[in-house]
Amino acid sequence: MSSESKDELDEKAKEKRIMVMMRQVLSAVARETVPPAGMKHTLSDDTIQGIRDCLSLITAREHELNIELGEANNLRPRYVDEPVTSKVVALDSITKK
Secondary structure (H helix, E strand, C coil): CCCCCHHHHHHHHHHHHHHHHHHHHHHHHHHHCCCCCCCCCCCCHHHHHHHHHHHHHHHHHHHHHHHHHCCCCCCCCCCCCCCCCCCCCCHHHCCCC
């Protein structure tokens, strides 16, 4: 981590909390306004796209803040003793048949 002051780190942590809250509220609004099957959405297509764009920007900033704060950027929680199930494969080894 860089030589950032405690105040700078506190500000970034505060910004991260704000981003998390904004993402949660926008996601809740999106979930709660979904109409029943076959009905037209009450939100306009532009508004829906705006929500998607905002969520993308929030997620990108959260990712940046996680890096700046030196926090793990895991997409899903894992137990410490959980075995690694992924395997890295070199693209060179993939050939067409």
